Amino acid sequence: MNKIWDDDPPPKARSGIHTNMSRIKARLQDIGEDAYLHHRSGAYVLETDPENVDYHRFRQLRAQARTIEGTGDGEQAAQLLREAVGLWRGEPLGGLSGSWVARTRQNLDDEFLAASVERSKLELRLGHHADITAELAELIARYPYDEKLVELQMLALHRSGRVTSALEVYRAAHRRLTTDHGTETGHRLRELHQRILRGDPSLRPAPRRRPDAPNNLPRDVFTFTGRTDEIRQLTAMAAARANAVTVLAVDGMPGVGKTALALHLAHRLTPEYPDGQLYLNLYGHHAEQSSVDAATALGRLLRVLGVPAAQIPQGLEERATLWRTELARRRMLIVLDDATGHDQIGHLLPGTPGCLVLITSRRRLAGLDDVLSVTLDALPPDDATTLFDRVIGPRRHREALHIASVVRLCGYLPLAIQLVGSRLRVRPALRVADLLARLGDQRRRLSEIHAGNREITAAFELSFHELDEVHQRAFRLLGLHPGTDFTIESACALLQGDKATVEGVLDGLLDHHLIAEPQHGRYRFHDLIGEYARLLAGREPLAQRRQTLIRILDLYLFAADQADRLLHPQRERAAVVVTYLPPVRPGMASAEQARDWLETELDNLRQLVRHAAEERWTRHAALLPHVLSTFLEDAGHWDMAAELHECAVTAWHELEDQAGLATALSDLAKVRWRGGNLEHALRHATEGLAIRRGLGDQAGVAELLDQIGLVHWHRSDFEAAFDYCGQALDIRRSLGDLRGEAASLNSISILAYHQGDFSQAAERMQQALRVYQRLGDARGQLVTLNNWQEFELRLGRYASARALLEQAATISPDMSRQHQAIWLCNMANVLQHIGDYSAALDSYRRSSQIYGQVGDRRGISDVLNQTGFCYGLMDRDDQALAHHQRALSLAREISERYEQCLALRGMGEVYERAGRLETALDYYRQALEIARGIGDVYQESLNLDRMGSALVRSDPSQAERYWRQAIGEFERMGVPEGPAARLRLAQVERYD
Incomplete structure (x- = not known):
């Protein structure tokens, strides 16, 4: 009662319940159910089988x-x-x-x-x-x-x-x-x-699998690794065309893992195709099995479907009709492995929607309509390493560093990784380091990639022998290219063909995946296939190999010289003569196109110089670095330039050409001092100078004297630098060499600036600029204006400094990376002086990034110091100190005393602002010593001024003496620091 009436039953509740229970009991008896209602212990109980409830x-x-x-x-x-x-x-x-x-x-x-x-x-x-x-x-x-x-x-x-x-x-x-x-x-x-x-x-709903559905898929490979993007792409393709006949092709080079991917995907998609999964190897590339023709393939597929042999017709068309009829009522997945082309595949495709066909082939199946293709490349390095780990299984010593090198030498190719990994798995005593040593020998690398009776070269040979003679010859000769990739122009030189013919040959090799085209118009071998091509090329007659190499070397030498002439039409250069004039050449008509070509081909050019040096093609090893020298210097590729100029020095020695040797030594000295290797630079320039003097080449002598002067400048030995650059200027004037004269004037103006002789600096700079303007030399004007703005900035003429920089950018908008870094740093200095610190810091960051890319450690040191001064003006002394400390460390590494002086002064200023005056004075004294040692009067005066400020309370008389010395030089130079220092001195004198 309480449950029915919530503990508040009506007066006649009990009698009402009895009445209703009696009615229910009578009803149960009337319908004859096996159920009994009893009254027991003040409650009603229904006894019945639970099935009745x-x-x-x-x-x-x-x-x-x-x-x-x-x-x-x-x-x-x-x-x-x-x-x-x-x-x-x-x-x-x-x-x-x-x-x-x-x-x-x-x-x-x-x-x-x-x-x-x-x-x-x-x-x-x-x-x-x-x-x-x-x-x-x-x-x-x-x-x-x-x-x-x-x-x-x-x-x-x-x-x-x-x-x-x-x-x-x-x-x-x-x-x-x-x-x-x-x-x-x-x-x-x-x-x-x-x-x-x-x-x-x-x-869409997941289909249900038929209990009698055929499935002859080989097992999924347990070591399958990676290919996440390809699987996602193929799965999306299959899903997007689920209501149509979907044909997906996986193509790629031998050994790239096409079959493994197709089978892995087939096993994943099995639930989507409940009426069965079929696999057929078409043996398109097999050493012991002939390729399966379409009729034979259809017979095998029909038998797997359960069609009795007696009911399979003999004719190809009749078999294809029966095959399509059988598939019309089914939703099936079919893997056709190792196909040769559309002729083999066409009759095997279903005719009605609902089936998925996965095809693997070493060739692109362009002849099939509506086929969706995915091309496999080698594995990414991380996936390749994971695959290797899975293949070799648990090992006592993983040798991670060696493993990374092994998979790299395997070209990240899955088959190669499987083969070398299998050798390690079955030979526990063989270490990864041992295998690495064998693979590291390029002459035996291919022969080392095997396991049992399986060899990587066998996979390549099957594809090679499928080619006709024209394509086989092309494959061999392309293997002689020393670079990392090649273009249609270089292929024409190697194959001695016209553009249309060679393009057709390359298309054929692309279709067979024996070469790749990672970028439009740029072709490359996979590393191991390239090794195989070089192996075959080595079997060509020696005379033919030599003629082919001359053609490719001459092509690049000719093209690089043309690019250099477009990019630097006014530079002094050696004559370049080629024996093979390439009929198909890179299209370059402007300086911008020339720069793009050089940047794009830079790695190939480097490889060509190396190859020429190793194989004693001395003329090319000597001339190519010279042709590239100005481009490499301007672009900041100084380490590469040094390597190539070393090759040139060796080549000119072998050619016994003293003039060429002197030029190479000059080129080498220039990039050495730009990279901060000053001692080597001085040695190379001095050796070159001796050769030029011996030849009586006064223009060459002036060039080397100027180089030596610049080395001394970067050593902060301004007096010696002034002497050498002055000698160079005299010779160039006597020869009427206007461009050389302007270069020397530019150098002398910078040296005069560092010595505090601003009037001479400005005069020399104006002279240099006038010469460059007369010659129409935009690069020379850029350098001069960039330097001139430093004088204006030092004299406090900030608007003029900024205008000069803007003029430089207008004259030479497409400046080199090195000049971009200099320009950005100079503009940041101007912004710092006018109080736009945020913009200054942004320009410093951009400048530092470029300096880092080109490897200019002196430039990096300078930007660090200037950034430190900027942070100091912003009262962010922690950042200021950190930047000056880094600048000091780097400047000491490269023996750059001027930047050391700036860093020490900057650190002193930080400590002075913090009230640590003794520490500040110590840094100022160190900076002062360097400034006097290098003869930089302006830096000397700045440090004297700062020392006066640090001593004003503890030793005011000494502070006055320092200030008076500084003021004398400041006022002689006409810099804005003079009035400020005189004001400080006057305040001290007032209180004395």
Whole structure:
């Protein structure tokens, strides 16, 4: 009574219960159910089999359905759930009220809803989409705010082809929730709505597998590694065309892992193709098996499908018709491995939608209509290392560094990695380091990549022998190219063909994946295939090999010389003569195109110089570095330039050409001092000077004297630098060498600036600029204006300094990276002085980045110091100190005393601002000593001024003496520091 009436029964509640129980008992007797209602101990008890109680029956059926579904019999499970849900009629405990009744009714209702959702999900998985849309509509009417029911109804309608209705169900649910509850639909429902709008193929139902479906797929490779992007791409292609005949081709070079990828993907997609998975090896490239023709292939496929041999027709067309008929009723996945071309494949393709065909081939299957292709390349290094680890299995010493080198020497090619890894796995005593040593010998590398009777060269040979004689010859001769890649022009030189013919040959090699085209118009071998090509090329007659190499070397020498003439038309250069004038040449008509060609071909040019030096092609080893010298210097490729000029020095020695040797030594000295290697630079320049004097070459003597002067400048030995540059200027004037005269004037003006002789510096700079303007030399004007602005900045004429920099940028907008770094640093200095610290720091960062790229350590040191001064002006002394410390360390590494002086003064200023005056004085004294040692009067005066400030409280008389010395020089130079120092001195004198 308490449960029915919430502990407040009416007066006649008990009699009412007895009356109702009597009626129920009579009703049970009338219908003959095996159920008995007894009154016992103040309660009524119903005794019956639980099967007779709908609720117990419902729960039992639901539990059975879950068990049956777990066995894979979804249809039987769905039938049980249908029966369970069908037991519900009307409202539970209808006509009753009270809190207990309400709770019980809610619990029962929740169970019904959960069972209905389970059943709907299962029906959807079974493909019964259309059958449940009406029932789901009724459930939504009963539970209008249940988003799970809305989601199921949308899926059912979408899968039934009723997309518009599915979208309307969402809109109706959205209106109900926003209108009645003021809430949005949930994330899952919104996402489903968007996926339906996009036509997301993953919303399609998963097909059910037939129990008799054939499957002859080979096992998935347990060591399969990587290819995530390719798998994602192929899977998306398959899903996007699920209602059509989908043909996917995986092509690539020998050993790249095409079959492994196709099988791995086939195993992953097996659930999507329930009517079977077929595999057929077409033996397109096999040493012992002939290629399978289309008729034979169809016979084998039909037998796997279960067609009796007697019912398979003999003719190709009849077999193809039967094959398409058999597939018309099936959704199957078919792997056709190692195909040779479209002639072999065409008859094997299904005719009706629903099947997926995966083809692997070493060739591009351009002849097949509607084929979607993915080309495999070598593995990324990390994936290659992982593959190697999986192949070799657990090892006592992983030798990670050696493993990385081994997979690199394997060209990151999966087959090569598998072969060398298998050798390690079966030979525990063999170390990775041992294998690395063998692979490191280029002459035996290919022969070392084997396991048992499997060799990497066998894979390459099969592809090579498939070529006709024209393509075989081309493959061999292209292997003689010493560089990392080649263009149509270099291929024409190697093959001695016209452009159209050679393009056709390259297309053929591309189709066979024996070369690659990573960028349009640029071709390359995979490392190991390149080794194989060079192996075959080595079998060509020696005379033919030599003639081929002369053609390629002459092509690059000729093209580089043409590029240099476009880029630097006014430079002094040696004469370049080639024996082979290439008929097909790189198209260069402007300085910009010339620079682009040189940047693009730079690695090839480096390899060519190395090859020429190693193989004693001395003329090319000598001339190519000279042709490239100005470009390499301007672009900041100083380490590379030094390497190539070393080759040139050796080559000129062998040619016994003293003039060429002196030029190479001068080129080498220039990039050595730019890279901070001053002692080597001085030695090379001095050796070159002796040769020029011996030859009586006054112009050459002046060039080397100027080089030696610049080395001394970078050593901060301004007096010696002034002497050498002065000698160079005198000689150049006597020879009427205007460009050389301007260069010397430029150098002397900088030296005068450092010595505090600003009037001479300005005069020399103006003279240099006038000469460069007369000659129309934009590069010379850029350098001069860049230097001149430093004088203006030092004199406090900031607007003039900025205008000069802007003029320089206008005259030479396409300046080299080295000049860009200088210009950015100079502009940052101007911005710092006018108080735009944020913009200054940004320019310093950009300048430092370029200096780092080109390897200019002196430039980096300068930017660090200037950045430190900028941070000091911003009261960010921690950053200021850190930058000066880094600048000091770098300047000491390269023996750059001027930058050491700046760094020490900057550190002193930081400590002075912090009140650590003794420490500050120590740094100022060190900086002062360097400034006096290098003869830089301005830096000497700055340090005297700072020392005066640091001593003003503890030793004012000494401070006055320092200030007076500094003021004298400041006022002589006319710099703005003079008035400021005199004001400080006056204040001290006032209080004395």
